[in-house]
Amino acid sequence: MLRIAKLPIVIFAVFIITFPWIASQIPAINHYTDIMVFAGIYCLITIGLSLFMGYAGQISLGHAAFYGIGAYVSAILTVKYGLNPWVCMCIGMAVTAAVALLVGAPSLKLKGHYLAMATLAFGIIVFIIFNEETEWTGGPDGMAGIPGLSLLGFDFSSVGRYYYLVWGIVLAAFVFTVNVIQSGTGRALRAIHASEPAASAMGVDVSRFKILVFVYSAVLASLAGSLYAHYLNFVNPSTFDLFFSIKLLIMIALGGMHNIWGAVIGAGLITFLSYEWLYYFEEFEVIVYGAILLLVTIFLPKGLAGVPGIVKGWFRK
Amino acid sequence: MNFVEEENILEINRVVMTFGGLMALSNLNFQVKKGSIKAIIGPNGSGKTTLFNIITGSFPPTKGTVRFKGRSIEHLKAHKIADRGISRTFQTVELFGNMTVMENVMLGCHTQVRTSFMASGFVLPQSRRKEKRIRENALKILKFIGLADKFKDSADSLPLGEQKLLEIGRALASEPELICLDEPAAGLNETETHMASSLIKAINAKGITVLLVEHDMKVVMNISDEILVLNYGQKIAEGLPEDVRNSLSVIEAYLGVEA
Ligand SMILES: Nc1ncnc2c1ncn2[C@@H]1O[C@H](COP(=O)(O)OP(=O)(O)OP(=O)(O)O)[C@@H](O)[C@H]1O
Ligand SMILES: [Mg+2]
Numbered sequence: 001m002l003r004i005a006k007l008p009i010v011i012f013a014v015f016i017i018t019f020p021w022i023a024s025q026i027p028a029i030n031h032y033t034d035i036m037v038f039a040g041i042y043c044l045i046t047i048g049l050s051l052f053m054g055y056a057g058q059i060s061l062g063h064a065a066f067y068g069i070g071a072y073v074s075a076i077l078t079v080k081y082g083l084n085p086w087v088c089m090c091i092g093m094a095v096t097a098a099v100a101l102l103v104g105a106p107s108l109k110l111k112g113h114y115l116a117m118a119t120l121a122f123g124i125i126v127f128i129i130f131n132e133e134t135e136w137t138g139g140p141d142g143m144a145g146i147p148g149l150s151l152l153g154f155d156f157s158s159v160g161r162y163y164y165l166v167w168g169i170v171l172a173a174f175v176f177t178v179n180v181i182q183s184g185t186g187r188a189l190r191a192i193h194a195s196e197p198a199a200s201a202m203g204v205d206v207s208r209f210k211i212l213v214f215v216y217s218a219v220l221a222s223l224a225g226s227l228y229a230h231y232l233n234f235v236n237p238s239t240f241d242l243f244f245s246i247k248l249l250i251m252i253a254l255g256g257m258h259n260i261w262g263a264v265i266g267a268g269l270i271t272f273l274s275y276e277w278l279y280y281f282e283e284f285e286v287i288v289y290g291a292i293l294l295l296v297t298i299f300l301p302k303g304l305a306g307v308p309g310i311v312k313g314w315f316r317k
Numbered sequence: 318m319n320f321v322e323e324e325n326i327l328e329i330n331r332v333v334m335t336f337g338g339l340m341a342l343s344n345l346n347f348q349v350k351k352g353s354i355k356a357i358i359g360p361n362g363s364g365k366t367t368l369f370n371i372i373t374g375s376f377p378p379t380k381g382t383v384r385f386k387g388r389s390i391e392h393l394k395a396h397k398i399a400d401r402g403i404s405r406t407f408q409t410v411e412l413f414g415n416m417t418v419m420e421n422v423m424l425g426c427h428t429q430v431r432t433s434f435m436a437s438g439f440v441l442p443q444s445r446r447k448e449k450r451i452r453e454n455a456l457k458i459l460k461f462i463g464l465a466d467k468f469k470d471s472a473d474s475l476p477l478g479e480q481k482l483l484e485i486g487r488a489l490a491s492e493p494e495l496i497c498l499d500e501p502a503a504g505l506n507e508t509e510t511h512m513a514s515s516l517i518k519a520i521n522a523k524g525i526t527v528l529l530v531e532h533d534m535k536v537v538m539n540i541s542d543e544i545l546v547l548n549y550g551q552k553i554a555e556g557l558p559e560d561v562r563n564s565l566s567v568i569e570a571y572l573g574v575e576a
Pocket of ligand 1 (some may be wrong): 339341360361362363364365366367368408427500
């Protein structure tokens, strides 16, 4: 039975809850809480992507677009129309779901390279729209003045508060996704991954399930985009370019695609690499990511989440 | 023979299947009686697997109709046909190698018990109950096919003989009325072949109609109620095993066709 152990989830939750306090005690890592907000935002995307790619065996090179749609819907509706940010967040998710449905229905009939190309093209088109629809999006200059979040008078304006908001949502999405993986739905997804003919012969509506997880992962990315916009109070198109879609893949590959934990580990590590440890590499950052992807695919095909299994294997010998 | 009033569960009418210029099935007509075991034999490339693919909805026929329990199904997608009550195994094993033996059978229950995405994400009590029911069903089937003690093993770690049994088990889990077995004894040794034969008989004894493609003539002659012989996509003989055996030797003698 595919069982995802509960204890690591509890330890993880405790770590998340205590992290801001630990960081505040050590001056050198004081600012890590801020980086962790971004890690959480990326994690929200990789959790859905892991279900879509690692479990259902599909591929997407266009998730930066869903992330961007969430961010821009929130930005435009709050800045231009003064709507409530929470309402905008929900509208963003609804819009993204509709777009994902429209894009997914034809392209998920494709397999492998063709699906990669289709989602890539989609990502590029959306990126162009962010840049060109200047009247709506502000074009390459982006949009400023996006309000922060508050709920019933409680203001999420400090880094610490926003941290708990983001990670609360991440934990909820993580647990929800873990439950899906352990259910009949998860079984159907893994069956599709292994053999589409056999899955459909057993009554699994293959295209429906593919579209379902595609939409789910797109909605999580959209939610992440809204959280990003309300945190930075500013968006511009370069955040949602093709490179970001690839970065998401690197997160998942590094963490381990076949394991939901890989999404968390990968998002965390790559965020810290790009915001902190690789800061001084500037443009050469890309080369480092390329090297990571290369090394992981060759030496750690199951990613970092596969390491415990490898170590266990050594002891068994 | 335990036919129910000679009622046909499956009717194949004027089915034609062409792949490009190749005619894999040409104007094929036959019926399968409810509760029977019908074997389809014929040389390599005669269209047996193609016929199974059409019946189970992998692709629609170029022409003709397939009627299951009186309703045409040739336009339906594979998963809809599975819902209607037809299940299958594959000539080259198509197990879910990334899953355990138990999970493979549990997936087979998909036609019977389903949980929605939301219900599974929130672990609603109903989804928990369903999962429990699925597990009990799967265990029963594993006992029936004799793989209960291997339930935790990964499906692709099993030897071929057991993989073939597991495919049958997975197909049974969908509680079909008609099961299509594509060469269940291919690659099996003598003992395993014997086990597979008795398993097919046991399945039939549960009231499930069996459509069997098999090259092993001993198996075919032993367990089938009726035999259909295909050659180049055409029916060249059909009837009771002993009749077909006789007409086959006639065909072989005069036409040199190996069937
Ligand atoms: N999807 C396909 N596309 C093109 N040609 C096909 C396809 N499926 C089958 N064929 C062709 O149709 C013919 C019948 O093939 P089929 O697999 O049905 O034979 P078979 O009776 O099952 O043979 P075997 O005993 O070797 O399994 C063959 O010539 C085969 O090459
Ligand atoms: Mg065949």
